[in-house]
């Protein structure tokens with residue numbers, strides 16, 4: 001089980017991460033990415049972290 005979190009202070013608003021999430025957990029509003037679904041539904045695929053230029057996204061295995 002994985003938990004995804006986004007540090008909005010680190011998010012630069014590039015919107016590179018939101019489209020690629022297979023679990024549709026990432027949304028974009030007010031120039032920042034946000035976790036919009038149940039963060040515990042993260043699959044740990046790292047497609048979001050791999051495209052984030054600022055390291056704002058963290059995936060933790062529980």
Ligand code: SF4
Nearest residue numbers: 021042043045046048
């Ligand atoms: S690791 Fe994969 S499933 Fe989890 S939030 Fe990122 S893109 Fe979505």
Ligand code: SF4
Nearest residue numbers: 011012014015017052
């Ligand atoms: S890829 Fe990183 S910097 Fe870009 S919108 Fe997503 S969290 Fe923010």
